[in-house]
Amino acid sequence: EAQVTQNPRYLITVTGKKLTVTCSQNMNHEYMSWYRQDPGLGLRQIYYSMNVEVTDKGDVPEGYKVSRKEKRNFPLILESPSPNQTSLYFCASSFPDRREAFFGQGTRLTVV
């Protein structure tokens, strides 16, 4: 089954404690991205990757890092989480030729 898998689904952590949210897709998509979703602000892109070893900032990259060492994986790293990073995070993947995007089920992160 074609899917994007994120883990964990829920995470509560403390300020400053490094964390990683994993994302994996099984569709051989070149393009992967991370979004955060906040009430009243909609979905905003954090980082994206056009292919292995190619990553770039989205609209709200501050406080986040990503890596793309393999085509299927695109982890999101919060080196020093802060309460303003409390949000619902989505990973998505697609082919970069204008086709539909597939989304993971989301990771609800709370930073206290």
Place this chain on the structure above:
Amino acid sequence: SQQGEEDPQALSIQEGENATMNCSYKTSINNLQWYRQNSGRGLVHLILIRSNEREKHSGRLRVTLDTSKKSSSLLITASRAADTASYFCATSSSNTGKLIFGQGTTLQVKP
């Protein structure tokens, strides 16, 4: 940056009625897509309409696109309680795969 504005922000209808949601955008696009999100879950792709298309159908969904007005509408006919969800339009303006989302319309269908 948010490209799309959706209207209305919230919509409540009775089962069996039609639901219409509108989306406006600002820049030229390659295609416009509609996604559905059940509460707190991932987004699911519904339909894609290319910039050279004016109307597209998929089951009970009908999407129109007016590039001169930079707007699109999503019509759900004969709505069901299971259609209760948030609906987002998203535009693609390049070959990079990047999508820019609207704020979404929350649809409630009462049984």
